[in-house]
Amino acid sequence: MSAHAASASEAELPPLTAGPYRKRIGLISLVACLGGLLFGYDTGVANGAEGPMSHELGLNELQTGIVISSLVFAAAVGAFLGGQISDRIGRRKMILVLAIMFFVGVIFVVTAPGFGVVVVGRIILGLAVGGASTVVPVYLAELAPFEIRGSITGRNELAIVIGQFAAFTVNAILAASFGEQEGVWRIMFGICALPAVALFIGMMRMPESPRWLVEKGRYDEALAVLKTVRSEDRALAELAQVERVADEEKDEHGLDFKQILANRWLRRIVLVGIGVAVAQQLTGINSIMYYGSRVLEQSGFSQTAATIANTNFGLAAVIGGIIALRNMDRLDRRKTFMIGLTLTTICHCLVGIAGLVIPEDNAARPYVILVLITAFVLSMQTFLNIAVWVWLAEIFPLQIRGLAIGISVFFGWFVNACLALYVPTLLHNLGLGTFFLFAIVGVIMLGFLWHEVPETRNKSLEHLEESLLSGELYATLPRRVPFARGPKKH
Known part of the structure; x- marks a missing residue:
């Protein structure tokens, strides 16, 4: 079947x-x-706040590493639990809980007298970050019409990179304005309390996901919500589809691992989801967002120049996100995956080559590497990041959607956390040769995406669910595999 x-x-x-x-x-x-x-x-504020924080609190290198990575490891847990909890209490209520957690985590960090309280605050923030990474895309995907689902769901990834760019910019402004003044890092962390309050107040007036309401048998409420975001005839027709699919699958699938493992189609798509989430992280994009300044210092910039130049990565991510949203409902997901991973792999090779062939005393070296890494971030954001989050939010069946995306994103965050721990060591030992490792992994993941990722654009969530559970969706892949010969349900 054509994707179109x-x-x-x-x-x-x-x-x-x-x-x-x-x-x-x-x-x-x-x-x-x-x-x-x-x-x-x-996730971005530490890329600038870690220095003054460590100095004021007297943290050693290990303690600083724990502070940074604790958020990322906690995010893996938050992603896994957040999806499951949202399946039970609803997407809207879960986002309200996350808003409270964001605010409480900030308070812990800003008022921390020492290492222990900072880590507690970062763990709370990490749980909220992980939960938001799963629940918000699902909430948007379940509310959006299938024709514009990509651009609506993709707005969340654009918001993420805007947040990172804002963190880089705020850090640069505060560092330039207050320099080494004590407590400046607390202001850097504290600013994000404002959007946490805005999220809580705003979500109090937002509706619940109509598809979640249908799954819970609350059909009248679901219709009322759909009528606020669809024309009346479209709302009625869409509700009928969601009800039909939910009724067909109600007795066949549960919300636990046993049900996933018992059905080969669910088992396979969850494994593919894990692979997609891990592939995104193995590009090293978040290593640049966490340690971009260090990479630029290694390329030849001074510490101050590296901090300023680091804002280019945030700006490139925002520009790429805007382009991606424009193309999200025009290009197939598979095509964007392949283009994105090809470009990022090429950029990795070029950065590694530049690090080898351009002498360290060459004045052009840091600027060449800055341009190449900026091109990597732009490619990643334009073709890969947004597409990955949109695809994860729409591929899984309704009754396991929160759990399945939670499992997938858990593994993505875990790989992210491992990179956060070990990339500084790799940079110390291999220098810019580290990018060759990312390139090798990129080639491997290109093969995986080509053979295993089904197309989701221009398909309603209900159609995706039916074709997935029958095995039909896998028949659209370019390579027919032995266990995709015909429908089989358990």
Whole structure:
């Protein structure tokens, strides 16, 4: 089946038309994406705050590493638990809980008298970051019409990189304005309390996911929500589809590991989801977001120049995110994956080569490497990052969506955390040759994405669920595999 061909499920729906509900979807996505903004700020703020914080609190290198990586390891746990909890209490309530956790975590860090309290605050923030990374994309995907689902869901990733860019910029401004003044790092961390409050207040007025409401048997509430974000005839038709699919699958799938392991189609798609999440992290994108200044110092910049130049990575990510949103509903997910991973792998090779062939005393060396790494970040954000989060939010069946995306993102965050721990050591031992390792992994992951990732664009969530559970979705892959010969359900 072509990715562009409308299935019976999509053909049954009235066409998407202009109307006030489009503005309503825009408002909902704006508020929910504050979770992504907090995600980005909290992961990016340490790239500038760690120095003054470590100096004031008297932290050694190990303690500083624990402070930085504790958020990332906690995010893995938060991603896994957040999806499951949202399956039980709802997407909206879970985002409200996350807003509270963001605020409480900030208070712990800002008022911390020493190492222990900072780590506690960072763990709380990490749990919130991980939860937001799973729940917000699912919430947006379940509210958006399939025709514009990519651009709506992708806004969360754009919000993440805007948050990281904001953190880099705020750090640079505060460092330039207050220099070595005591407590400046507390201001850097404290600023993100404001969007946490805005997220909580905003979500109090936002609706619950209509698909989650249907899964819980609350059909009248689901219809009421759909009528605020769809035309009336579209809302009625869409609700009928969601109800039908939910009823068909209600007795066949549970919300635990046993049900996933018992069904080969679910088992396979969760493994593919894990692979996609891990592939995203193995590009090393977050290593640049965490340690970009260190990489630039190794290339030849001074410490101050590296801090300023580091903002280029955040700006490139924002520009790439804007381009990605424009293309998200125009290019197939598989195509964007392949283009993105090809470009990032080429950039890795070029950075490694530049590090080898350009002498360290060459004045052009740091600028060449800055341009190449900026090109890597731009490629990553334009073609890969947003597409990965959108794909993860839409590929899994409704009844295991929170659990499955939680499992996938858990492994992604775990790999992210391992890189956060070991990339400084790799940079110390291998220098810019570290990028050759990322390139080798990129080639391997290209083969995986080509053979295992099914297309999701231009398909309703209900059609994706039905074709996944029948095995039909795998028949669209370029390589037919032995266990994709025909439908089989358990």
